[in-house]
């Protein structure tokens with residue numbers, strides 16, 4: 056077990072040659088923790104080995120740190136220990152390389168005393184009332200905190216409302232008799248992972264970090280500075296928490312605006328994609344956002360409502376968030392109306408039609424189905440009596456999900472299979488689709504992603 060470079064000798068031990076810090080037990084703890092990160096001798100614990108935790112684990116392992124991964128899912132832990140990835144865009148080879156330099160996964164949280172850092176990357180969904188569900192963070196904290204010891208830094212990365220770190224984690228740690236900012240250090244540092252985007256890896260994305268105290272801040276900078284190119288310190292954990300929410304709210308609101316503009320342009324018989332691409336030639340002051348069939352993924356449809364909930368405590372209403380949520384939520388129904396009209400124009404009804412949904416992952420080139428708008432599209436179309444199938448090169452079998460399960464397998468796209476459907480609903484613009492083949496053989500296409508920019512007889516833009 057590796058706590059410090061050299062053992063701390065006692066509460067009043069001083070550090071020879073340390074000019075910057077007050078001599079003493081607490082300063083020695085921080086100094087040794089920082090140097091353990093600087094010289095890569097620290098062990099890093101990643102808690103929650105999902106879309107966020109797994110790439111982070113790889114980044115630390117590649118940098119030369121020993122990493123222990125904690126997860127409650129025994130199946131994932133076993134797979135990872137066998138050197139297998141369970142996420143499409145993370146290669147098994149990378150897991151094997153991490154294993155070769157000491158990475159191991161475990162479900163045994165009593166080992167939380169071993170790492171010098173505990174980085175929490177567990178889910179933060181909404182509950183049935185669309186309110187923050189912190190149960191994953193709280194159960195993780197309750198499992199880790201009894202095993203914490205002086206000289207550790209804990210970092211929360213899960214997206215959450217401002218105040219979570221100080222209101223939930225801090226008291227739990229202090230109830231254990233550990234002094235935060237002196238014996239242990241607590242920071243919030245949001246994840247900025249963009250799964251499936253080959254342009255950015257975890258190392259290259261600047262990392263925001265706010266500490267509960269200045270000493271916590273220093274520990275956080277050392278933890279992340281050892282593995283990423285740029286750490287951006289902010290004044291508090293609450294600042295860091297709100298920074299992450301602003302980033303996601305910015306996207307949700309602007310996508311809402313793009314969706315509203317799409318409806319207006321449609322009524323005016325103007326092509327919204329032509330408008331957006333033209334506006335994007337402005338070299339300053341305009342950022343293009345694109346409409347779609349509705350929001351998807353674990354972040355954008357969910358995170359803004361963490362702030363909505365917290366703002367109520369201050370008597371405030373998050374009007375932009377609510378409005379964007381309303382517009383974005385209405386998108387699947389708007390798309391289904393387009394499907395209905397398209398079939399109707401060929402003398403058909405949704406009831407009894409054979410419809411193939413192209414793409415069920417929530418965005419292009421990933422296998423992640425969380426909150427995917429395709430799920431709602433399939434549900435509504437089935438309810439109206441359509442016979443719905445799907446094709447997604449990234450999702451060969453429709454996975455079992457908490458609230459949905461369709462007994463469907465991905466349909467292979469051939470000339471014959473394409474031609475056999477009454478309508479193809481293009482919901483996710485995966486790069487792997489052969490769009491020429493699809494367009495050539497489909498009777499009707501409803502395109503929700505602006506793939507077909509030309510006006511084509513069998514394509515309806517939605």
Ligand SMILES: NC(=O)c1ccc[n+]([C@@H]2O[C@H](COP(=O)([O-])OP(=O)(O)OC[C@H]3O[C@@H](n4cnc5c(N)ncnc54)[C@H](O)[C@@H]3O)[C@@H](O)[C@H]2O)c1
Nearest residue numbers: 103104105106107126127128176177178179195213214246
């Ligand atoms: N996926 C993204 O692109 C992304 C981007 C930025 C931020 N985030 C945020 O990061 C957090 C994690 O998201 P994710 O996409 O990695 O989720 P995920 O569902 O892919 O992974 C979470 C992992 O945590 C594990 N887990 C659940 N409860 C646990 C517990 N009590 N102890 C230990 N492990 C536990 C799960 O088994 C799973 O392996 C969320 O707050 C999310 O909002 C995600």
